[in-house]
Each structure stands twice: as C-alpha cells, then as structure tokens.
Amino acid sequence: MTDREVGGGTWELPACVAAAPVRRRGRVLREALRDAVRSGRLAPGTRLPSTRELAAELGVSRGLVTEAYEQLTAEGYLRSARGAGTWVGDAVRAAAPGRARDLAPRSPGVRVDFRPGVPDLSLFPRAAWAAAYRAALGGLAHRRLGYPDPRGLPELRTALAALLTRRRGVVADPERLVVCSGVAQALTLVGSVLRERGERIVGVEDPGSPEHGTLFAAAGLRAVGLPLDPEGLAPGPLAASGVRAVVTTPAHQFPCGIGYSAARRAGLLGWARSVDGWVVEDDYDGDFRYDREPVGALQGLDPERVVYTGSVSKSLAPGLRLGWLLLPESLAGAVVERKRTMDLGHPVLDQAVLADFVARGGYDRHLRRCRSAYRERRDALVAALAAALPGTEVSGIAAGLHVIARVPARYGPAAVFAERAGAAGVEVRTLADFGTGGEPDGDGVSLVLGYAHLTPGEITRGVEALARAVAPAGGAGRRGAGR
C-alpha cells in the first residue's frame, strides 16, 4: 500500500484492486473508493487523479476506473464535470458509532431456572415438522407464494377451526379466524382496533401477565389492573372500572393458576353484554390439564362477545411466532384490515406447514407427548417441594406449565427470598412480581414456578438447592412461623 497526494488529501491506494481476480476488480475498486470517501480519507472537494493516471498506477484498465468513477458519481459519492475532472462530493456523512444494546434474551449462567413461560424446546418435533415442511413446500402451487390472504391460508384456517372446536369447545368459523404471529400480535391488533373505536382504557388481570399491559400501551391504550378473587376477576371492581374490554385467562389464570368458576364465566359475559363490550380470552396454555379434560373456552358460550386468542408458543415453540384469533363479527373486518397494514399477512410456508401438521394429527400427537412429560414434571415438583420445603402449599388447578407454591414464612421474608435463591443459582419469581398487590406481611411467599422446561432431575435438584438457600437459621427453626 502506498500513500498518495490527491489534490491535497492523502488516501491509501487500494493495492488490493490489482490483486483481486479480474472479474472482481471493479467491485473492489468501487468499495475502496466509497470507504475512502466515507472515512474522510478522501475529503469533500478533493480532486481525484484522472482515470488514465489511476489506471496506470493500479495496473488496471482505464475502462474499469472510468466505470467506477461513473458509478460513484451516480450514487453521489463523487461529482464530475465532463472533461474537467472528478472531485469528492460533499453529500457523505459517516454513521454514528454503534452503541451496544442488550435486547437479546438474558444470558444463561443460572443453574436451575424456574421462571415460567417457556415449554420444553427439546420436545419440539423436528422430524415431524421437517416432514410437514417437505409436504407443504411440495404441495404449494407457485402462485400461492405471492402476497397472502391477510386472514391466513384457507387450509390453515380450516384446520385450526376444526382443531379448536374439538379441543377447546369454541365456535370457530374459518371466516372469522385470523392467523397472526402469536398472542402478542393478537393483542396489538385488537388494541389498535379498540383504540380506533374510541376506547382509551382496557382491563387486565392483576396479578396477570405483564405483557398484556405493555402491548396495549404500544397500541395507545392504558391498561387498568383489576383484582381477582378465588373465582376469577372480581365483579365489583370490573363493573366500576369503566372499561369496555378486558383481557382474561379463564381456563388457567396466569399466574394464580385458578380456573374461573362457572358462575364467574357467566358473570363476565353478562358484564360484556351490559356494557356492549368484549372479553378477550387469552387461552395461553388451555391444552394442558392433567386431572381431567380441559375446560372448554369461554368463547364457545358467546362468540359475539369473546375475542379468543391462542398460539403454538406453549405447545410447540415461541420461535415459530404462530397464533390465531377468533373474532366477533363486530371486530373481524377491522382486525383483518389492521393485520394487512401491519405486515400484509403471515408467512405462507409456515402456515402451510402448521396446516399439514394439524390436519395429519401431528399436533394432537405432540400435545399428548408434552402432556405426559409435563404431568410427570409437575408431580416431581410437588413431591420435591413437600420433601425439601415442608409446609409449602401448592395451589391452583393441575394444568399448564407452572404452579403457585406458597412457602411458609419461616423460610425468610418475601422481600429477600428470590434474591437468596438467585445467589444460590436458582431463579424464581414471586406472585408479587406479576401484580401490584404485593404479599401480606409475614405470611410467607408465593412462588410462581415454571417446570415444563426442566427435567424431573433438574426440578428436584433445583428445589433442594432452593431449600438450602432459604433454610431458616438453626436448621428447621420456627422463626416467624405461626404469625
């Protein structure tokens, strides 16, 4: 590399140009010139050598230099006047230095992580999914690779409608089903439409999923936390809140783990009719119940008052970003149009794969396999808690991917419980993390323990490590107990 005066500036000549294979030289020269201009090595106003000079110096053809100059002039890096030469233009500005961002999922390093929300990703049916992919790609006509129907592929909507009718007891008209990229997008879509209709607030369960409020906030709606009682959303505060739409998890409340009572289900629908509003039913893990058949979805009782949404995030994998909405007639058209403007519809190959997987029974087989594994893990967790943290009460229905475990007060104050556990390599969340209510003083701590992603052995080791970390001073002491 040699330095060369160029009209007052200094730049490193791209010696790599001549070294490059002949067919790549043009590109290499262009990139070297762009870089020199961007970096400021060639300052604005600098006159470049003539094409003849530069070609001679680099040992390349003059035509190649001429082409590079013309290209960079067209792009705005250089300017030239016919016969008068070529200068560095003044349009270029450099990029600001990058700033490190940490938006990626948290790094691991914890030995046992009981945080809820993720299924066992090692159960993902790779072979069956790959087979469904081959079938889907092979069976899709060329034209279907074009812009999709914003509601979703007809064959997927038909397959999902049949699946949800059978498994969840919904009323599922494929014409009212919209394929979307998970419950998050479903809530964003519904939130946007409610805001267009003039709503400014929406009810969410408290405690509940923190994402519900975040997603509605992004759609311009303020989330109003509404308290629960042992049967579900408490009717009084709901009626007094002034909201006309509320998001609920009736099959298995997150995080408390209760199933809504029959009376509360009817009451919720009565409320929706009385305010001419909507219940959004987030059926986030409605497929997993271990003691009996899952209770059918609320939507089946009143399809014109309930927006039903679910996804494969807990049943297959969150990374697939595939979910669905069943919509009342009053919202369907607007939601579909919003889906269209949001992304023009869901990727077609993914939809075709899920359609094949569902239609051929692969989805049911996979759910059976997961259900069996998760039941075993839940049993392991309950047993480990009883053995290592005696006095702990597990509440909520036998369903889903997490339990609520109330640990007696003698194991330490709620405020430091999770911290002590974390220091010992066991990540836990408390019920207080998911709501505004907090824990009653001195009454122990309610843990929200996800188990589906852990093996029975990991679960047992995790609970034992937890017990060691929070063991009362003096062994099985009774400090704080009985208060």
Added chain:
Amino acid sequence: MTDREVGGGTWELPACVAAAPVRRRGRVLREALRDAVRSGRLAPGTRLPSTRELAAELGVSRGLVTEAYEQLTAEGYLRSARGAGTWVGDAVRAAAPGRARDLAPRSPGVRVDFRPGVPDLSLFPRAAWAAAYRAALGGLAHRRLGYPDPRGLPELRTALAALLTRRRGVVADPERLVVCSGVAQALTLVGSVLRERGERIVGVEDPGSPEHGTLFAAAGLRAVGLPLDPEGLAPGPLAASGVRAVVTTPAHQFPCGIGYSAARRAGLLGWARSVDGWVVEDDYDGDFRYDREPVGALQGLDPERVVYTGSVSKSLAPGLRLGWLLLPESLAGAVVERKRTMDLGHPVLDQAVLADFVARGGYDRHLRRCRSAYRERRDALVAALAAALPGTEVSGIAAGLHVIARVPARYGPAAVFAERAGAAGVEVRTLADFGTGGEPDGDGVSLVLGYAHLTPGEITRGVEALARAVAPAGGAGRRGAGR
C-alpha cells in the same frame, strides 16, 4: 335419532354417542350437548334428564354422562345444584351469521395480466430452499426455538449486512439492522415511531406506491403526495411541504422508472439535514438492473439520515414475508421496541433458512438467474410494443420488474384504454392509477407494465391482444395523432 321431551323442550338425542368408539364417546356427548345449547334446541332453564336416565337411554355408562354434565357446568353451558338436577344455563349466545368477505387476492380469469409488482414465482428455488431449511433446522440449538431477539437472528443480521454492503453499497452494522416481515411492516414500524416523536405528516412520491400512504395512515400519519420531476422528487414542493420524513424509491422510482440523479440524491440528503429529518429509502427492486451495475443505495451516503428498507418479496417471493430495515442511531432503539410489541420478533426458522441461503451464496445465484430471465422478458416486451403498437415510447432505466410505455393518443383516450384492454383479457395499469396528476389530455396513455412474472411468449401474445383491442378504427388510422 329420536326426539325427546326434556323439561318442556325438545332436542335430538345424540344417537351418535353410542355409535362412537368407546374412547370418543365422552367427547361426542359433550359436543352434542354444547351444540344443542348453542342452537337453542335446549333452551335456557330447560331441565336435563338425570344422569341415570340419559345413560340408560343412550346405552352408555352413567359416569360418562356425569362427566359430561360436570364439564359443561364448569364451562358455563349448564348449571346444577347437588342432588337437585341439572339445567341449561343462560350464558350462551349464538354467533352472528357469517358475512362473506372478499379480502383474498383477486381471482384469476384474465388471460394476460401486466399488473406490476410480482416476480416470477415459478423461479422460486424450491430445492435450494428446502436444503437450506434442512440445514437450518438441523443446526439450530433447542433454546433458539424460544422467544427470538426482536432485532432478528444474529446470523441473519450478519449475513444480510454483508450482502447489502456488497450488493447495495450501504453502511450496514448488524446492530442497526432489524429483520421484519417486509417493507410494509418496515413502514408501519417507522411510521409508529415517527408518530410517537410528534410527526403527523410524511411525504410520499406522487406518482408512487399507493401502499405507502395506506401504511402510514394505519400508523396515524397523513401522507402528503409530493410531485416528481425527471431527476426525482422535486425539491421545491418537498421543502415547502413541512414534512420531516419522506419515502422515496431512488434506485428505480416506482412507478415512473427513473433513477434519481446524483444531484437530487445529494439534494435530498441536504434537505433531510436542514429539517433534522429522515429519508426512508424503499429499495424495492434495487437488485435488478440490466444495463450496468445497480446504483448503490442512498443510505451509504448518510446512514444517520436514511432509513433503508428492502425485502425478498421481489427477489424470492412475497409469501415469505421477509424484509429488513437499516436504521439511524436516532431511531434504532425505538423501532426495535416497537417491533417487539408488534409481534415479539420474526419467526426464527424462516430467519435461519434465509441466513443459510444468503451465507452459502444461494441468494446471489438466484438473483443472477432471475436477472437473466427478467432481462429477456423486458427485451421481449420492448420488441413486442415496437412491433404491435408502433410509436410507443418505453421510458425509465433498464431495471426492475416493470416498464413505463407511453402509447400514442391514436390508440384511444386514456380514460377507456385500460377498460378496452381488460375487456379483451389483458389487464393493464396506467400511470394515472398511481398518482393524482392524471394524464395530459390527448397526449396518449402511459402504461405501467409488469413483465417479470410472464414468459416471453405470454408477453408477446399479451401485447398483440392489447394492440387488437385498442386498434384505431380504420386500421392504422391517425385519429388523434399529432395533437
């Protein structure tokens, strides 16, 4: 099937229950009961037969009926009092009758469709894509099937950054690249963030892509159409418009087909700096240029003023819904957060497939193949127009998937041209369809002809059919010519 009085109501007894295989009888009975309640055949308040009676009548076990009653009571369809019987609840409401909607892509039926915007989907590299899918699925660790990084998979961002730097001359930091589901979502994301920052209007090219305005409207921004001159967006109206952000297609203006001049490129960036604003560069078909190397993207000149967006919709298939954004530091964080709340990030398997396809050179090979096919089709179109519609002028650079063809006035008034063509089975769009300017009276008609999705034979037949449909009365008459 028999009818049976049930506490005053009449319902069809599910004879199918006993006929079903034993392990399915419970489900069949539950579905039959739900259907009877929903349809009103079992009216609210109707008392159901006792479990003993119904079991005897159906010839099934009493436990099965008890379970069904309990399940439907939990779901809210029935209500019961211990020992006192079971009644139909009053929570149920039926779905409103479905209304047929036509949001699906228009049905075919046209013989030759010159409407622009779609690549040749039969060129989609199915075998190479399937191979990339196998490699991606096989190589992805389990944990990566979890919730994705909202910016996109790191390996895809790295592969795209290298690709776009090399092919489009951009400054591409993978940390500032966001994977999204196409240019539509990119504009929705940027529009949402601009609105949060207080913008209420945004400039769009006129004529231009009608979608630009639609997408911004959904984000709460009003689109202001800005006129073009032969070099690009006219500077005066842009400066006078009051917008601080403008969407442009500088590599190949849609639909006019011009490439922005070097002076206009620099002027546009100067404008953006002067208003502390942004240029959104929709590089919708920047890969296809037939006469020379594609002009590098505007973004490379000033990465802090230009939001660059592109997708695989014109290069691979719109149905993949895969695109990208390169963002200035000033917008990156907010756009990533908006992407997160919009759908929690893009499906990971699709991303892994594209990363593999790009990194192994499959994308470059595919673009070379398409470029060769499309150049041949463009040549066929230009030749057919010269032969069948003499006097027609093809304008715009030799690039992309469409041409602008100005047909002389003797072939009929602009107002009825497209209609006559359509009646003859040839779908065409005119320039007036994409802007507010309309056509100068009596000065012929400018057609926007997409050719990439048609074979050379189809193109020739289409142009010949078009010529027959619009032939001046009296053969090669001169009616209207010369005005």
